[in-house]
Amino acid sequence: MNKVINIALPKGRLGEKVYKLFEKLGYGCPALLENTRKLVFEDEKNGVRYFWVKPSDVAIYVETGVADVGVVGKDILLEQNPDVYELLDLGFGKCRMAVAGKKGEILPLDKTIKVATKFPNIAKKHFTSKSREIDIIKLNGSIELAPILGMSDVIVDIVETGSTLRENDLEVFEDIVNISARFISNKTSFRFKTEEIELMKSRIEKELYND
Amino acid sequence: MPENTLLSFEEKISMKLMSLFSGYGYKKFKMSKFEEYDLYIENKSFLKSDNIIAFNDPTGKLLALKPDVTLSIAKNTAENESEPRKLFYSENVYRVSGNMHEFKEINQIGLEFIGDVDTYSLCEVLNLAKLSLAQISDSYVLDISHMGLLIGLLESTGLPYDAKEEISGYIGTKNSHEIRRVCGEYGVDTVLCEKITTLASLYGSIDKIIPEAEKLIVNDTTEKAVNELKTVCTALKYSGNADNINIDFSVVSDISYYNGITFRGFIENVPGSILSGGRYDNLLKKLGKNSGAVGFAVYMDLLSYLDRDNDRYDADVLLVYDKNASAEEVFNKVNELKSEGNRVFASSVPCKNIKYKTKIILGEE
Numbered sequence: 001m002n003k004v005i006n007i008a009l010p011k012g013r014l015g016e017k018v019y020k021l022f023e024k025l026g027y028g029c030p031a032l033l034e035n036t037r038k039l040v041f042e043d044e045k046n047g048v049r050y051f052w053v054k055p056s057d058v059a060i061y062v063e064t065g066v067a068d069v070g071v072v073g074k075d076i077l078l079e080q081n082p083d084v085y086e087l088l089d090l091g092f093g094k095c096r097m098a099v100a101g102k103k104g105e106i107l108p109l110d111k112t113i114k115v116a117t118k119f120p121n122i123a124k125k126h127f128t129s130k131s132r133e134i135d136i137i138k139l140n141g142s143i144e145l146a147p148i149l150g151m152s153d154v155i156v157d158i159v160e161t162g163s164t165l166r167e168n169d170l171e172v173f174e175d176i177v178n179i180s181a182r183f184i185s186n187k188t189s190f191r192f193k194t195e196e197i198e199l200m201k202s203r204i205e206k207e208l209y210n211d
Numbered sequence: 212m213p214e215n216t217l218l219s220f221e222e223k224i225s226m227k228l229m230s231l232f233s234g235y236g237y238k239k240f241k242m243s244k245f246e247e248y249d250l251y252i253e254n255k256s257f258l259k260s261d262n263i264i265a266f267n268d269p270t271g272k273l274l275a276l277k278p279d280v281t282l283s284i285a286k287n288t289a290e291n292e293s294e295p296r297k298l299f300y301s302e303n304v305y306r307v308s309g310n311m312h313e314f315k316e317i318n319q320i321g322l323e324f325i326g327d328v329d330t331y332s333l334c335e336v337l338n339l340a341k342l343s344l345a346q347i348s349d350s351y352v353l354d355i356s357h358m359g360l361l362i363g364l365l366e367s368t369g370l371p372y373d374a375k376e377e378i379s380g381y382i383g384t385k386n387s388h389e390i391r392r393v394c395g396e397y398g399v400d401t402v403l404c405e406k407i408t409t410l411a412s413l414y415g416s417i418d419k420i421i422p423e424a425e426k427l428i429v430n431d432t433t434e435k436a437v438n439e440l441k442t443v444c445t446a447l448k449y450s451g452n453a454d455n456i457n458i459d460f461s462v463v464s465d466i467s468y469y470n471g472i473t474f475r476g477f478i479e480n481v482p483g484s485i486l487s488g489g490r491y492d493n494l495l496k497k498l499g500k501n502s503g504a505v506g507f508a509v510y511m512d513l514l515s516y517l518d519r520d521n522d523r524y525d526a527d528v529l530l531v532y533d534k535n536a537s538a539e540e541v542f543n544k545v546n547e548l549k550s551e552g553n554r555v556f557a558s559s560v561p562c563k564n565i566k567y568k569t570k571i572i573l574g575e576e
Contacts, residue, residue, distance in 0.1 A: 063482060063483075064482050065480065065481075065482035083482075083483055085384050085385040085386075085461070086381075086384045086385065086386040086389070087385055087386075088388065089388040089389075186482060187477070187482070187483060187484070188479065188481060188482050188483065188484075190414075191352045191354070191457070191477045192350065192352070192477075192479045194414065194415070198414075
């Protein structure tokens with residue numbers, strides 16, 4: 001008898017896309033698609049239990065072991081640095097983390113840079129590696145406003161197509177890192193549900209890379 | 212009976228571990244709460260975090276609350292130990308832990324073998340690590356690795372130090388795709404790159420992994436590592452101690468301190484490793500000592516994930532007496548209940564804040 005795998009999925013488009021993939025691989029849970037306010041869904045036959053959680057919380061659910069595996073953006077992993085295994089790059093949800101600012105301007109060289117961001121750790125690490133001193137302004141949304149209103153010199157944020165930046169007359173100054181969705185696992189679960197997790201990993205790998 | 216109800220889960224485990232260690236001749240080592248701050252600054256990378264609580268002693272010397280025990284034991288080792296020292300400790304260490312980045316006092320119980328580490332001594336320590344886990348829960352796994360394989364494979368890539376560090380981080384998170392990316396960026400030979408990613412993902416029983424590990428041999432360092440791993444695993448199997456032992460090369464520790472065998476212990480439902488240890492000859496060498504060492508520590512704070520003992524009672528009997536009852540009368544009843552082996556909480560008001568099995572109202576039975 002196989003053990004049930006607890007899976008944390010990020011609410012939203014990415015999570016739905018991941019679920020479709022998992023369903024195709026034999027990890028379906030029909031109840032999940034019913035439009036309810038429930039957050040936990042179980043399918044005994046397929047041995048899965050799904051949780052819908054806030055995207056930035058997926059790593060925490062997996063790190064504490066409440067979820068055995070999960071799917072999370074690399075941006076969250078870089079920002080939170082959770083103690084988990086990063087087993088696969090799913091290759092979707094692709095975007096990049098970048099430094100952006102007002103069009104036509106350049107990164108100020110002669111002063112401390114004011115950086116508005118949702119990702120203070122990533123921003124700090126990036127500028128420290130370039131020996132630049134920064135002041136971080138932590139925001140939770142509408143980051144693009146900060147340079148427009150003169151609150152910050154630049155922003156560090158996720159750039160997908162760049163259209164939000166363009167519409168606000170901003171442009172990318174430099175790329176920091178490429179982002180995509182990752183399949184992660186709790187370190188203890190990996191040991192006690194080795195067979196189930198390795199099977200799941202190899203099924204996803206085969207589906208994504210061997211077609 | 213009294214110990215069972217009075218000792219917490221953590222205290223019970225700690226007693227069991229200490230009696231286990233002393234059964235193999237390990238002696239308890241009690242150390243001072245403080246250590247000179249310099250010790251930690253000189254060996255900063257040995258510690259998992261560089262946050263240390265430092266303060267001045269009355270003479271102005273800078274001291275620190277210990278963030279780690281192994282360094283103190285290593286420091287107190289003679290330059291040339293002629294005989295092996297077997298020690299265990301139960302100490303509080305002060306570290307920043309968790310997401311809140313706050314200092315916490317963590318109880319650590321551990322064991323150190325210092326001296327000439329031969330195959331038996333190594334196996335004894337591994338066996339004690341395994342038995343320690345078994346004391347905590349039936350559902351446990353001890354994962355063994357050998358740093359030599361990673362060190363040897365990285366050596367043969369000829370990568371710069373930074374890239375090596377990056378790769379060994381990715382080994383620790385079983386992150387094959389990032390290893391491929393870094394190797395690709397530096398133009399590492401694909402066969403070698405695949406060997407490194409294999410190293411990250413290999414996981415399983417001794418019998419399953421040893422033959423796979425043999426395929427990863429590329430130079431002297433890796434060959435020596437695989438051979439040592441094989442010797443130790445054969446000895447562990449011989450003594451009938453190989454169940455619940457797996458090989459996992461993602462068990463990575465800092466290469467400037469650890470060499471040879473490293474290991475981690477896991478308990479089902481406890482996130483992260485509860486036991487961690489390895490061979491740290493390099494640390495002793497750095498401190499100018501001429502001896503080998505191997506040891507491990509158990510992080511007792513993680514036991515809270517297992518302690519589901521909610522049905523612990525504060526008292527067996529809640530004895531409620533009338534305010535006007537005579538003291539003698541209450542005394543008699545309390546003594547009577549006590550002599551029957553009950554723990555008694557006597558009160559003139561029916562307390563709601565204590566957990567009890569039965570309630571007796573004096574004069575009403």
